[in-house]
Structures are given as C-alpha cells and as structure tokens.
C-alpha cells in the first residue's frame with residue numbers, strides 16, 4: 262500500500278481553520294448580497310468547475326539548460342496518476358487528467374484506466390507527441406512531422422496520432438490534442454505555403470480516423486523549437502485549418518503561445534463567436550511560452566479570459582463547452598503544490614468573472630461609458646473570493662487550505678521513501 266492522505270487528516274486540518282472561514286464566508290455573503298448576488302449559487306458554480314491536470318506536469322520540469330529533480334518524483338505513469346489523485350483529493354477541482362503519448366505508454370492500457378478510477382479520476386484529451394524521436398523510431402522528426410517534406414515521415418506521424426486515438430478510446434477520452442513543433446529556423450528553409458499544405462493533408466488523414474463523438478484540438482504556437490517560423494503559428498492559421506478540416510476540429514488556446522502583448526481574451530471571444538474554441542492549456546507567462554503557474558504573473562488577464570467564458574455561457578453561446586486543461590512546467594516548486602494553487606487560481610478567476618454585473622456592464626457599454634464599464638470589471642476582479650473558494654472545496658470534501666494541508670501531511674516525504682531517487686539529471690522537457 263502506498264501512502265495516501267487520509268480523509269480524516271484533511272477534516273482534522275480543516276477543523277483548525279473552519280471557524281475563521283465561517284466568519285469570512287458570512288461577511289463575504291453579506292457583501293455579495295448587497296450586490297444582489299447569492300453566495301450559495303456561486304459556491305455551487307465554483308464547485309462544478311473542473312480543470313484537467315497534465316500527467317507531464319507532476320514531474321519536475323526543466324529548461325534546455327538543466328533540470329533539478331525533487332525528492333519522491335513520480336517514476337512512471339502510475340506514480341503520476343497517484344499524484345494527480347492527491348491534487349484532486351485536496352482541491353476537488355481537478356477530476357480529470359490529460360495524458361501524453363508515448364510518454365505515458367504502458368503495455369496494458371486498461372490498467373491506466375483502472376489506476377485513474379481508483380483515484381477518482383477520468384481521462385481528458387489525449388496529447389500526441391511528434392516533437393521528439395523515441396528509441397527505436399524508424400524515421401526522425403528532426404525536420405518536422407505532419408508537415409515533413411518526406412511523405413514517409415508524415416505517414417509515421419499520422420500513424421502515431423491514429424494510435425493515440427485508439428489509446429484514448431480505451432481510456433474513455435473524447436479528444437485528441439495535436440501540437441507540432443514543425444517549422445523552420447532559417448528564412449528560405451521551408452516553403453511557407455507547401456509546408457502548410459502538407460500539414461493540412463496529413464491532418465485530414467488524422468481527422469478521418471476520429472470516432473463520431475470525438476474532437477480534434479489544434480494547438481498553435483508562435484515559436485520554439487522553430488524560431489524563424491512555425492507551421493501552425495497563430496490562431497488565424499489554426500482557425501483556417503480547423504475550418505477546412507471540419508466540425509470536429511477546433512482551436513486550443515495555450516496561454517503562452519502568442520506574441521507578447523497579444524489580446525488573448527479577444528482571440529477567445531473570436532473563437533467562441535465562430536464556434537471553434539476547443540479549450541485551453543492554462544499557464545502564465547512574462548515573455549513567451551514560459552509555462553509558469555496560472556495566475557502567477559497576470560491574474561487580471563486570466564480574469565479577462567474567464568470574463569469572456571462567463572459571458573458566452575450566460576448568453577447560451579452555441580455548442581459552448583470548452584475543455585479546461587493546465588499545461589505548465591514546474592521547474593523550482595513542488596509540482597503538486599503548483600498544480601493545486603493553479604487550479605485554485607483558475608477557480609478564482611472564474612468566480613470573479615461570475616461577479617460581473619452583466620446588465621450594468623452592457624448598459625455602460627451601450628452608453629459609451631468607458632470608465633464605468635471598466636469599473637464594473639474592476640469591481641469584480643478586486644473582490645476577494647478566497648472564502649467562497651475555500652468553502653466550495655471544503656463542502657466537496659477537499660482541503661480548506663490545500664497547500665498547507667499537503668505540507669502538514671508530509672506527502673512528499675512519504676513519497677521520497679517510497680520512490681527512491683533514480684539519479685538521472687537531464688535537461689529539457691520530461
């Protein structure tokens with residue numbers, strides 16, 4: 262038996278702070294009531310919010326310079342599932358996991374599904390990987406995958422994506438996320454038009470392999486590892502490709518994959534408008550694809566993204582059901598702590614967006630009252646909803662203070678004993 266945080270421990274830890282929480286919750290309830298908001302309705306909405314944790318996120322990440330593994334790191338996908346289960350047990354905001362193949366490959370796929378179920382988890386979108394070469398792989402992806410000049414490489418990449426769909430079916434997943442690293446480092450290296458043609462052709466083959474009730478998520482990225490151009494560089498390319506592929510193809514927004522200062526919330530609004538928003542890879546960034554913790558750098562931008570989502574849900578936008586996932590690299594923190602806090606920050610942005618008085622905002626917008634409209638957003642954003650979030654968590658059986666409870670439980674220390682250090686110090690992803 263491996264160590265799990267006992268539910269009794271969580272309730273005992275909660276009990277230490279619950280009187281203070283009750284007080285803060287009651288005060289917040291009164292203040293929200295003055296705005297015509299029912300705190301209980303908000304608690305119910307927040308409690309129903311879920312975001313998928315990436316299996317690759319629970320291992321310590323790294324940069325291309327170095328990786329500094331922590332103690333008790335997950336050694337395989339089963340350890341990763343266990344850590345994801347801990348995140349869900351304490352936050353009650355992460356009921357699904359998003360796997361990456363071949364990183365998470367095992368001989369017995371059923372065993373994965375069972376391991377997840379034991380932790381109360383289900384599988385969200387499956388991610389394919391044609392940005393690295395695997396041991397024993399026939400053809401290299403050094404110069405691209407789905408858009409490679411060589412048809413044999415493209416076919417291999419298509420085959421891998423089709424295999425991911427098969428694995429996903431066995432896991433109960435309903436979507437495939439495709440991000441390719443294809444692009445060029447030199448002007449002139451690649452024909453910009455032909456590279457996209459090849460990508461579209463290969464993606465049509467993957468699309469043809471999708472089950473009826475599946476979707477394919479196209480993830481764009483401006484740069485890295487290709488630094489002069491990438492094939493699916495921006496939401497425009499992603500949108501056009503999704504449009505051409507068909508209704509099951511939608512555009513996934515990774516918050517770190519845009520040019521600096523791009524108005525991401527506007528991209529979100531546009532994709533919703535045209536029924537092409539697949540969902541998100543949440544993270545935060547200062548410069549680019551930094552993969553920092555959600556809400557740690559620009560919480561207001563995160564709020565603005567959720568503001569668009571709440572607005573769309575409120576007006577009953579057609580087929581609006583975005584998939585929420587986190588995609589982060591935890592290089593210097595305990596990944597479990599970072600992921601728990603990130604899930605909370607996403608819930609916070611969601612709760613704050615729910616506070617916006619939509620009628621007042623619309624009235625200010627119609628009257629061209631620029632500052633008045635802005636203040637409606639600021640009023641919601643500056644409200645401290647921590648007590649609301651903690652109450653939603655506690656009532657769902659989670660921890661009032663997930664990071665505090667996790668530390669007090671000594672989870673990482675227990676795992677350090679259970680999972681001996683492998684001694685591998687590597688650079689880069691994984």
Ligand code: RM4
Pocket residue numbers: 388440480482515542550588690
């Ligand atoms: C990429 C992209 C993909 C992720 C890989 C690891 O930058 O964000 O979603 O699967 O990193």
Ligand code: MN
Pocket residue numbers: 440480515542588
């Ligand atoms: Mn991503």
Ligand code: MN
Pocket residue numbers: 515517518550588
């Ligand atoms: Mn990324």
